[in-house]
Amino acid sequence: MYDQFKVKAEAVSADVLRFQTKGEALDFIFRFMREEGLSTYAGESAVWADGNFIEDIDKNVLEAEGIFFGVTAQRAAGARFGICCMDWAIADTGTLAHDSTSFEKRLVSTLPEIHIAILSAKAILPDLQSFIERVSPEKFPFISLITGPSRTADIERVLTIGVHGPRRLVTVFVDELEVNTDEK
């Protein structure tokens, strides 16, 4: 299912990567952000909505580099990178999904220019049907499905990436990560 996900997600201009361990994934994420100009300046910083993914690293060190964990709307709007975990993926449409009841997750996945989404490689479901069967709206008041970066074709039907949401969506699968949410 990973392969199918990758094909479908790439078809809608998402980047898809896969790593065995958390450590490798983190290495990639830091390297990627540095290459893309991470800094503490406005417009070049990062906001991270799931602090617990990186429990072993000193967050003060990361903040000095421009990665912030206290997410506010202003900070997310001024960031280049937004990072959060996703709970599920849907293979046949290349879609990511998460319980985004906490508004921080919605902010980091929508306001910055680049959204980095992390999730367990075991969390891929075949299709929308199996996803909807698995989640209950009573338990998750705000469920988000994300398929590729933000896009529009409102001017002359020309596809343009990055309108109000991110222009890039980088999906990072981690094999050793456990499935995050106990469902229903």
Add this chain to the structure above:
Amino acid sequence: MKNEFIESIDRAVNNSNLTGALGKFSEAYRVNRAKAYEGVDFDELREKIASIKSAAALELDALAELFRENAEARGAKVFRTDEPVEVKEYILRIARENGVKTIVKSKSMATEEIHLNPFLEKAGIVVKETDLGEWIIQLAGQTPSHMVMPAIHMTREEVSDIFSKEVNERLSSDIPKLVKVAREQLRPFFLNADMGISGANIAVAETGTLVLMTNEGNARLVTTLPRIHVAVVGIEKLVRHFKDIVPIIKALPRSATAQLLTSYVSIITGKTPVTNGNEKELHIILMDNHRSDMAADPVFRQAMQCIRCASCLNVCPVFRLVGGHVFGKVYTGGIGTILTAWFDELGKSSDIQGLCIQCGACKDVCPAKIGIPELIMEIRRRLVTKQGLPLVQKALYSVVNNRRLFHSMLRAASIAGGAFASGGFIRHLPFFLSELTDGRSLPAIAKEPFRDRFTRIRQPVCREKAVFYAGCLIDFAYPEMGEAVVKILNSAGIEVIFPEGQTCCGAPAKYAGAYEVAAANAVDNIKALLLPDVSYVVSACPTCTVALQRDFLKTLEAAGKNKWITKAEELAAKSFDFSSLAKKLAESGRLSFSATDTEACVTYHDSCHLKRSLCIHEEPRTLLNLAGYTIQEMSECDTCCGMGGAYSMKLPEISLPMLKRKLANIDNTKAGTAAMDCPGCVLQIRGGFDRERKNITVKHSVELLAERLKE
């Protein structure tokens, strides 16, 4: 039709930006849509949607109450109202109570429907549309021309002009740059707005859930950033079960923009926290505005199934010529006509309903399985019942039924040509004398109608009998087609009977909404055609076949002539379109062709009524192949040629460009001969080539087949 309306059509058709953009889009859409549905059983999917939404339409009240209970249990406030004005006042009250100065909106047709923005702006509130297309038309002071792509009628240059004015700086017309301007301009409004207003694509009663689908990410911001969220939801969005959202989410983006899924789907159930640590205030307005009335109407209830994908616009040959500002008001195109008639008022649809040529292309792709053309016909019928038919038309329908008089009048008119034709009288005759302006030559009305030529045909002794129903065109303009039918059926051992009493099939009357007249036609024809010892009633005109098989029943029912219904059913059961009967005869070995000249190449035009009303498209191709013709398929083979019966006379402005496109598609195949199974299409297309002085043969399949019968 009013003059200003005709003028608006003229302007649209001559706006090359508009027709170019819509034309290109509609071509690409067909291909992309097919790709998006690859591997999906479309019929099964739309069956599901139709059954979910039709069930919901029957229990709207219960669903609305259930929705209220569940949404309120999760902290939302639900306000249900019939009246648009109450929607507006409710929103203004909340805004006032909370000191709201700025509102950001994501796309919502329901708020367009009630003209919410001007109302709030008048009250001193800043309202920003944030969907790019909606923002463009808001800045331009226009209304959306398409339900999904509101600014499809504008060019990048126009958008750049509008944006330049907004930011006080000369911008280039580079699209990514323009999109960036929108991002930068609207960002501060998102961050500072006190209220977000959205629509919803689905509302789930059993959980109180709203589903919002967008591509730009604006609905996510509208529902996340401001401390108050107001969702304005038409009650047709209600479904009972949470699982019901699956088929709708699957179909909507595929049909709307040929995407597998929109970039964002937000599934919101009750209140959620907002950024300042408090809980968000969530108001959900369930708006009726005549939707319950529509659901209570047994005919129009199915329009409640609509999921607003706009694919009916994308495939509509008329929409692609005139666009949404002519074809509709807030809701546009075919479905827009229907919604306007209900949400606004019946009278408001009286001009736009006439734009529909009844080609059925929309019905084919509708993911909610709505019979859009039939519903438009019903609007027409109700308009006529209410307003009556113009007197001239009434008088003409009686002429039509006096066959010999009708023929001699037609003949006279066709000889007199333009001079005679310019009088208003002739312009109202159905079918033939319709297009008397440029672009297409009139058919020569035969000196002797088929009914008279028939008496001289000598037929062999046969064991089976069939009644031939000629219809107006074959009888009066193309008797040779009738002769070809007789020749072919004879060779299959079938004797042809031509009952003198047969008359017009009633389609012109029905399509004009005059059901009384059409029902009278039906009775006359039933009397004439239902003969003992006859196995088949055959027609070589798809419109006539549809009348024989279905419309007689419908018009009789509508006119309350119930005692004829059983007879109409009996007739329907025996009625065949020529090609499906001929194919059967060929398969059982009764009909064979001598396919000598295998080089012969034809291209085939699918007539609307044959392909979409009767679902026949393989049969004529198979027959032509059997007779040794190779088929060189043209682009858009099943797109309407613009004939549409009386349509081409009422709206030549639209009919002609449709014809031109068809001629070009035929010409491009280099086949030299175009075959089709409808005398109306022959009239339109042959006349078109004749005017262009192009040497392309246009024939009814029966003529091509009759040439190659095995002796």
